[in-house]
Amino acid sequence: MARPLLEELKKFQGLIDRALRSYFPPAGPYTQRVQKAMAYSLFAGGKRIRPMLCLMACRAVGGRMNNALPAACALEYLHTYSLIHDDLPALDNDDYRRGRLSCHKKFGEATAILAGDALLTEAFFLLSRREVMKEVQPRIRVQVIQEIAGAAGIQGMVAGQEADLEAEKKKVSLPFLQYIHNHKTGALIKASLVCGGLIGEGTAGEIRSLRKFGEKIGLVFQIKDDLLNVEGKAKLLGKRTGTDEKKAKATFPVLMGMEQSMILGQELVKEAGKTLKIFGSKAGPLRAIGDYIFLRDR
């Protein structure tokens, strides 16, 4: 993909990483180990897609991007917690993540469970902290918390994870696969956009558009993940490829073929772009990240 766009995204990633470091909780007398585990997974070279979507949605509605930084970080906390817990032996049992040992392989299961719990809890602590959220009205802060908790909980991410466990036992149809992804990854991606829009004090119509954009782009994200699992370079991905096939896991390429998956992804990117009409030229960065999600090589 185009070098200027990648450079632009890198700038955003730098901004987000600095914010993540500045909000990171100070060590207590007996919490060094769990904090090391939290930092290990949080600063493992994640793409920061959710925080970027949040910041860019805030900008698209004309808000001050800095006001959305704490929420952007909270979203990355939640994403990281979900990866740590998903990798546990009782769940996906993955030894590697982003080219390094997964959290429980490095720090043991007990600490990995606690590190996930802590990141999940700290997300809501960050979202409610007066000192860091003072530019955002309490009324909006509560809306943001409701949006994110709804997306992460039993009606969102947890439902997707549970459905994914169920999927191991039965034949998976395309609608079931879409249900899994809409919940497991789609819900938080959508919430990232909506929260950026809320913090930027977007209109109801603008928030609706962001929600629609999030629905499309969330699915693109997963299709691309599936494609990368088949064709991606293990070195770039930092995890083994071909694992879905080995596990006979239902994926878009398995259910509809590589070519059709590519075509569907491209169509969804186009449709997603259309939902951004309302923002005019201010949607530039959002469009760019939509392209990035489909074109990325890791």
Place this chain on the structure above:
Amino acid sequence: MARPLLEELKKFQGLIDRALRSYFPPAGPYTQRVQKAMAYSLFAGGKRIRPMLCLMACRAVGGRMNNALPAACALEYLHTYSLIHDDLPALDNDDYRRGRLSCHKKFGEATAILAGDALLTEAFFLLSRREVMKEVQPRIRVQVIQEIAGAAGIQGMVAGQEADLEAEKKKVSLPFLQYIHNHKTGALIKASLVCGGLIGEGTAGEIRSLRKFGEKIGLVFQIKDDLLNVEGKAKLLGKRTGTDEKKAKATFPVLMGMEQSMILGQELVKEAGKTLKIFGSKAGPLRAIGDYIFLRDR
């Protein structure tokens, strides 16, 4: 203990149980199993001490108790999540809880981890939901969320749990034991009181008093738990007794003897009572629950 007090507490427990059922999230198409696991642990005959403290603190500052019901339930969600995750094989590895199989023994580890995650997340969803928290100003709702997230996270419950893991490896001093309990159980007990006070719109002085009461009574709670582990009736407790001794676990009876532990507990109850002076006769129910925490037989 006195029968009228027990009857009074039972009424409160009934009120809380009905609220817990009314807020319980509806089942999704693939979440039956995780929701069954959540309900199994949430409705396992818990004493509802944290919700009761929250409601009674709200009443002590002259607030409407019903306004504090969602927060009371969120506190019980958090307490239940912490029990589910603590019982996991990687942590305390307990097969029984409240006279029944622990969550992971009944539903498997994967579902137990997810049920804990879901309860933790639902707590913040409940605290932010407009529909159920509409009587509480957004400004106060955010304060409540900050208080609870702070108490449950890396500076509270998680720190206590991590310190507890550390304690297995070294000689435990009395200050270290107090650190563990102040974080593992004390922080959430204190937050329960403070949140009740905040929702009831108590003055800064009243909130301070509730915080002090919480510090004392939290420690009483743990001393009593330790005493029950030595002398309690396994049948009433619903879990094995004498387990602390077998694990050579540091407890108040081990570090200071049974009698001194009893004396310390009684002194703390008295001191706790003094912190309630500011509330006059309105503190009756809070005093009662302080007594209950020390006199309970399970």
